[in-house]
Amino acid sequence: MIVVGALAMPLPDTLGYAAPVWVLQGLSYFTLSLHLLAMNFTIGACLLLIWTHFRNRAGHAGVKHFFGSSLPLGMSYVITLGVPPLLFVQVLYGQLFYSSSVLIGALWILVIPAVLIAYAAFYYHKLQREARPRYQWAVVAVATTLLLCVGYIYVNNLTLSMSPDKWLRIYEAHPGGGILHHGEPTVPSRYLLFLSGAFAAAGVALLWRGAFLFRWGYDTEANQSQKLGFRAFLLSPMLWIIAASWVYSSRPEDIKAMFVFDSTMVLLAVGVVSALVAIAFAYLSVGKRNLLFPLLSSLGIFGGMVCTVVFRDQVRLEYIKPYLDIASIPVNAQWGMLALFLMALVVALALLVVLMVKVLPKIAEGARERLEKTIAAGRT
Amino acid sequence: MNYPVWDVPFIGSGxxxxxxxxxxxxxxxxxxxxxxxxxxxxxxxxxxxxxQQIRDWLHEYATYFLVYTTVFGAVTGVGIWFAIQLANPEGTSLLIHQFVFAWAIEWVMFLGELSILYLYYYGWQKNSRRMQLWLAGLYFVTAWGSLFVINGILTFMLTPGAWTLANTSILAGFFNPGFLPSLLIRTLVMFMVAGLFAIIVAARVTGDDNLKERLIGFSTKWLIPGALIIPFLLLWYWVTLPDSATDLIRGGVVGVEGGRLEIITRYFWLALVSGALIVVGALLIAIKPRVISMTGAIALFLIAQFGFLGAEFAREMARKPYVIYGVLYSNGLWKHNAVNENYMQRPYLETARWDPEVSLLSRSHGEWVFRLQCVGCHTRDGYRSIEDRTSDWDAQFAYRWLKTMHEQGVMPPFQGNREDRAALAAYLMSLHDREVAAADILATDTLARGVAEPVRDEASEAMEEQQ
Incomplete structure (x- = not known):
């Protein structure tokens, strides 16, 4: 018999890290939080669109139209903002991430057609909802289901990447990667945790919409939008409490120990405070044309996302401690390239802000005119 | 083998x-x-x-452009990333770690181009003419910036130039010999593709032949720079290619005269013929713009798709047997390890990391050697089928061929000792329902050589002693 090691842990890349770990982690945290925000908005918007379709109360038609128009843009930024976290996870934890990806390879690659179909469905819905109104909800429902499956595959892969002890057994049985990692008890709870922000993100979008509608003089529609937004928003903290308790209870004892009087507790506290800030300003937004409150509520949600992301990474480091110490990986810093990247980012963001300040009010003006026409048509 | 190999039946990861x-x-x-x-x-x-009529048409162009490029372009772009990390994690890891901030800059460009495109498209009715022009111009600059970055990484794979594992200078790798000709070729090709796409949208114009004629005349002009200049740029690109790559293509072309059409030659010709057909087609359209139909315009666009297919396959094959030329073989073997005889002759499965416990010289032994060394490029019975390639082999031939397979220049060297080779040879025979025991292959080889060698070779014993 040929005796092999029980652990199939690849060696880290010979080139080492191109920047200190904290830089790569910081970039990863920031961009992943943005991605999660866009992802939660898109999922929340889909669910609320379907819900308003069947509920069909006063003001729901406008909400449905708003989400239907926003979904292609939301999806676009889910994908675009998903690129850098995918890049930095490969840099920081490449040997874990590549291995787990191959182990579920057949399903991992299915993410691409699933996202493609969902994205195309959103455009189909947006461009055809008036010409072919029947079963448009089903188009969005199919896209939502596909995206929910994609999320599950992501959580599965990243959870599997933290369990090298299981890899060889899985690979031996499924070298084509045709099976997901269902045996891990933390997968469903982690999945729910990352989706728990969906109603808050979509809800706060309705608060923004309501504030603009107030400014344009459509008080009834504005109120309906903001009330629905706030009610939807409140679902998120409830889901988060359930998911967080479930995540905690499904962790091994040594990981649970992390949760007690550690820097992670501070992180958790900041996250809870951010969430409370988000809820408070969401409440204050209702019935007002003020844009500051939805902004502060959005920032609160983003703060909560950042804390969740950082917390998740700390838990990952604890999980992989027996297999990989990222502090031991050499740093061959590419300072010049890092500076070039940061410069490009700052210039691009500044340019986009300037362009948005000039163009978005005009786009909003166009939206207002279309809304006026729609309402006038409805009255006649 | 540092990483597991994604074993995709029939179509293969490649x-x-x-x-x-x-x-x-x-x-x-x-x-x-x-x-x-x-x-x-x-x-x-x-x-x-x-x-204004032209701008209305341009808005229609932008609608198709936006949906097609953002949905299919963005998702397939990420899709390549997903696929390469599954097909070749070792190579992907090298590209990611070497060029992490180049990738990040490319993302910034992409974020910029996407956001600007939305501002251009959704602001169409309300933006000033000046603003629309600014947005269109900025969109192109940021989009071309993303090409500039990705082109450096792509050309690095075939022509890494002065970059080595000892000299990991990003400038040496990025501004490699293939960078500039490739950048210029791609820039001109993208003008051609934009013109072809415009012809499709222009062909939709009905009821105004004059407008249609003017739009098609304008669109076909976008093919002229590429048609005139790309042949010269290809010659420049050709001289930057490694000798083995040009030898491979030349050999294929020479082979045609002897009645043998190599696969790389077919793809090379497919690219050239597609390019020529597009130029001829566009010329005909320019002469008779009013007769062009949607079907004809789409057919021309699809020919461009075939052109990309040919060019892409030819480029990939020219890189054989490497994924990073001269550095990393397609099956994850590093070149510096390949020249280390002790490394290469170690019992393969003891160092491969990703294999289960198997009996020495069993079918499983051969199967796992196959999976970890060959499946990165070959399938058993589909794309680059190993069954087809070995259909007239016998076990002894397979056993001997594996030892020298790298000498042809398109395969990496075999990793492992005599037992690994015998197990793999027996496994290959089993794919044709020819059951040959690996131990018999070894015994026959020993007899043929007239030397009473032990079954396990010296390298294996040395490894055991070390352990």
Missing amino acids: LVVAIIAIIHLLISHLAIGGGAFIFVAELWSDRQKNG
């Missing part, structure tokens, strides 16, 4: 990458060239009597 990449390439070239087209068409419309 074809998964190729399918996604070929679809993406056409769209990504359109996404950049289309930006230039919109900018120039905006300027052109200002100088025409029926400028």
Whole structure:
């Protein structure tokens, strides 16, 4: 018999890290939080669109139209903002991430057609909802289901990447990667945790919409939008409490120990405070044309996302401690390239802000005119 | 083998990458060239009597452009990334770690181009002419910036130039010998693709032959620079290629005269013939613009898709047997390890990391050697089928051939000792339902050589002693 090691842990890349770990982690945290925000908005918007379709109360038609128009843009930024976290996870934890990806390879690659179909469905819905109104909800429902499956595959892969002890057994049985990692008890709870922000993100979008509608003089529609937004928003903290308790209870004892009087507790506290800030300003937004409150509520949600992301990474480091110490990986810093990247980012963001300040009010003006026409048509 | 190998039945991991990449390439070239087209068409419309009509048409162009490039282009772009990390994690890891901030800059460019495109498209009715021009111009600049970055990484794979594992200078790797000719070729190709796409949208114009004629005349002009200059740029690109790559293509071309059409030659010709057909087709359209139908315009666009298919396959094959030329073989073997005899002759499965416990010389032994060394490029019975390639082999031939397979220049060297080779040879025979015991292959070889060798070779014993 040929005796092999029980652990199939690849060696880290010979080139080492191109920047200190904290830089790569910081970039990863920031961009992943943005991605999660866009992802939660898109999922929340889909669910609320379907819900308003069947509920069909006063003001729901406008909400449905708003989400239907926003979904292609939301999806676009889910994908675009998903690129850098995918890049930095490969840099920081490449040997874990590549291995787990191959182990579920057949399903991992299915993410691409699933996202493609969902994205195309959103455009189909947006461009055809008036010409072919029947079963448009089903188009969005199919896209939502596909995206929910994609999320599950992501959580599965990243959870599997933290369990090298299981890899060889899985690979031996499924070298084509045709099976997901269902045996891990933390997968469903982690999945729910990352989706728990969906109603808050979509809800706060309705608060923004309501504030603009107030400014344009459509008080009834504005109120309906903001009330629905706030009610939807409140679902998120409830889901988060359930998911967080479930995540905690499904962790091994040594990981649970992390949760007690550690820097992670501070992180958790900041996250809870951010969430409370988000809820408070969401409440204050209702019935007002003020844009500051939805902004502060959005920032609160983003703060909560950042804390969740950082917390998740700390838990990952604890999980992989027996297999990989990222502090031991050499740093061959590419300072010049890092500076070039940061410069490009700052210039691009500044340019986009300037362009948005000039163009978005005009786009909003166009939206207002279309809304006026729609309402006038409805009255006649 | 540092990473597990994704064992995809019938189509193989390489074809998964190729399918996604070929679809993406056409769209990504359109996404950049289309930006230039919109900018120039905006300027052109200002100088025409029926400028508003042209701008209305341009909005239709932008609608198709936006949906096609953002949905299919963005998703297949990420799809390539997913596919390469599955097909070749070792190579992907090297590209990611070497060029992490180049990738990040490319993302910044992409974020910029996407956001600007939305501002241009959704602000169409309300933005000033000046703003629309600025947005169209900025879109093209950021989109071309993303090409500039990705081109450096792509050309690095075939012509890494002065970059080595000892000299990991990003400038040496990025501004490699193939960088500039490739950048120029791609820039001109994307103008051509933008023109072809415009011909499709122009062919939709009905009821105004004059407008249709003018739009098609304008669109076909976008093919002229590429048709005139790309042949010379290809010659420049050719001289930057490694000798073995040019030898491979030359050998294929020479082989045609002897009645043998190598696969790389077929793809090379497919690219050239597609390019020629597009130029001829565009010329005919320019002469008779009113007769062009949607079907004809789409057919021309699809020929471009075949052109990309040919060019992409030819480029990939020219890189054989490497994924990073001269550095890393397609099956994850590092070149510096390949020249280390002790490393290469170690019992393969003891060092491969990703194999279960198997009995020495069993079918499983051969199967796992096959999976970890061969499946990165070959399938058993589909794409690059190993069954087809070994159909007239016998066990002894397979056993001997494996030892020298790298001498042809398109395969990496075999890793492992005599037992590994015998197990693999027996496994290959089993794919044809010819059951041959690996131990018999070894015994026959020993007899043939007339030397009473032990079954396990010296390298294996040395390893055991070390352990």
